[in-house]
Amino acid sequence: DLLTRDYTYDQKLSVSTVSSSGVAVTSTAVKKGGLYSLDVASAYKYKNNLVDVKVDTESNISTTLTVLDVLPSTKLVTSIKFPDYNAGKVEVQYFHDHATFAAAVGMKP
Template sequence: MVNGPPPFSDIGKRAKDLLTSDYNYDYKFVLSHPGSTPMGMVATGLTKGQIFLGDVSAQYKSGRTIVDVKVDTYSNVSTKVTVSDSDF
């Protein structure tokens, strides 16, 4: 018995499996804006399938005081205030 060509759906299957299996298609970005001003910002994001996770952080320096503020995807806001004993 002679084997005919493979079914249409199987054409290129081996090549497709080679190119697509065992690869991570998650996307990640980091956007940073440090500057000469006393304010710096960092935004990060990550997609996993249909889910997007991200946060935005800001840091403000004034004299001996540093204020850090962070907001994430779930609307959680955290703030940290640090006062140094010595000058920067």
């Protein structure tokens, strides 16, 4: 398991592109056994903000909003998954030369 933990034996195809406006789109198909799993992910960065959206064939939508430097040396990450609203969280990270602090809170409706 130590040598093969991050290795997959499944068949996988990924296609990625980046538009002139900076939107990155990646489509991935994975064949596990006899079943196919497909997803489309997009990422857009504007100034200090990064938005990631991923949709898969199981009707799951996951979104992540990352805001850099809300305060100096901090990062705010908010994520939520649909239709499972309980999977969301808000995380604040503080970076220093010698230490990093992080706090995360799960969201419940």
